[in-house]
Amino acid sequence: VYSGSTEEAETSLRELAALAETAGSRVLDGVLQRRDTPDPSTYLGRGKAQELAQIVANVGADTVITDTELAPSQRRALEDVVKVKVIDRVALILDIFAQHAKSREGKAQVELAQLEYLLPRLRGWGDSMSRQAGGRVAGGAGIGSRGPGETKIELDRRRIRTRMAKLRREIKAMAPARETKRSNRTRNKVPSVAIVGYTNAGKSSLLNRLTDAGVMVKNELFATLDPTVRQAHTADGRVFTYTDTVGFVRNLPHQLVEAFRSTLEEASDADLLLHIVDASHADPLAQIRAVHEVLNEAETGDIPELIVFNKADIANPDTLARVLNTYPNAVVVSAHSGQGVEELRDRIDDLLPRPSHHITALIP
Numbered sequence: 001v002y003s004g005s006t007e008e009a010e011t012s013l014r015e016l017a018a019l020a021e022t023a024g025s026r027v028l029d030g031v032l033q034r035r036d037t038p039d040p041s042t043y044l045g046r047g048k049a050q051e052l053a054q055i056v057a058n059v060g061a062d063t064v065i066t067d068t069e070l071a072p073s074q075r076r077a078l079e080d081v082v083k084v085k086v087i088d089r090v091a092l093i094l095d096i097f098a099q100h101a102k103s104r105e106g107k108a109q110v111e112l113a114q115l116e117y118l119l120p121r122l123r124g125w126g127d128s129m130s131r132q133a134g135g136r137v138a139g140g141a142g143i144g145s146r147g148p149g150e151t152k153i154e155l156d157r158r159r160i161r162t163r164m165a166k167l168r169r170e171i172k173a174m175a176p177a178r179e180t181k182r183s184n185r186t187r188n189k190v191p192s193v194a195i196v197g198y199t200n201a202g203k204s205s206l207l208n209r210l211t212d213a214g215v216m217v218k219n220e221l222f223a224t225l226d227p228t229v230r231q232a233h234t235a236d237g238r239v240f241t242y243t244d245t246v247g248f249v250r251n252l253p254h255q256l257v258e259a260f261r262s263t264l265e266e267a268s269d270a271d272l273l274l275h276i277v278d279a280s281h282a283d284p285l286a287q288i289r290a291v292h293e294v295l296n297e298a299e300t301g302d303i304p305e306l307i308v309f310n311k312a313d314i315a316n317p318d319t320l321a322r323v324l325n326t327y328p329n330a331v332v333v334s335a336h337s338g339q340g341v342e343e344l345r346d347r348i349d350d351l352l353p354r355p356s357h358h359i360t361a362l363i364p
């Protein structure tokens, strides 16, 4: 359901499809419905919902994923019409994060985000229960809210809040460990390159090209929720590291910002930002702007950035010319064909800090 331009809606839906595939689904069809606001009862509106039910039956889908957040009542009403499971974009992203969280902190951040997502939904259910109760008892507004259903919800809510508080404490306690790791690396002076970029830009594929590490490449937006660090050498033998960060996603649910930020802290420690952009995307410049906005928050402003336009093999030449006009210093590559990868290596070599000739650090 969209109210802006069709192009914008299609882009959003394509990303939703990419997210669904990352989560392990096969995407069968997409449906756009123009409305100023989603239908309060069935999200799509009754007619369109019935149309969707027909499509679902025809293609044999077992799940419907909506691109915007659903109220609990909308989800139930839509499920009643389409007769299959309905989930929204936020739930989908949470699912992907949960699948890929590896570190203790990553896992804790994701669980916290899941509980944050769940909490108002319990309340929403409680609200509809009390409305039903209020309807049964004439003039009994508020009566239903003291029924047994509400007591159960209140208990669940309290348990969730307790768990959330515990997770927050744990995360806070983990922060110093991260600091230590960082200061160690700073002290050791091993230069680091942080790879940042949008969903599906090709970060893993490119990292494989650059490091010959034979790392598993998956068509997954968040193959690396926890920053993974890999060692590499420049042509003249200097050692440095690559840090892969979790992919950016449009309209990142606010509950996930913290989990996402914890991955970017690694980027704020880097000597060079390698910003991978999907040049075959409809609007690469908008993606660059969005990444820059978040990076600014992570205080990476003083780190040199090298913009890399990937997927040159399938990019529209006009788009490529346009983005190069805006970023003339960018490198154009294809992780698939290998085009431009040597130039990229050279540029990274040049941009990495060189060891000083006056190092006396070996003297204790």
Ligand code: GDP
Pocket (backbone or CB within 6 Å): 197, 198, 199, 200, 201, 202, 203, 204, 205, 206, 217, 218, 219, 220, 221, 222, 223, 247, 310, 311, 312, 313, 314, 333, 334, 335, 336, 337
């Ligand atoms: P990440 O999410 O940024 O790590 O992206 P991946 O490396 O997983 O790549 C996402 C998708 O884009 C995969 O299906 C890749 O096969 C594809 N891909 C990556 N690089 C290229 C490229 O240079 N050309 C083409 N055509 N596809 C690419």
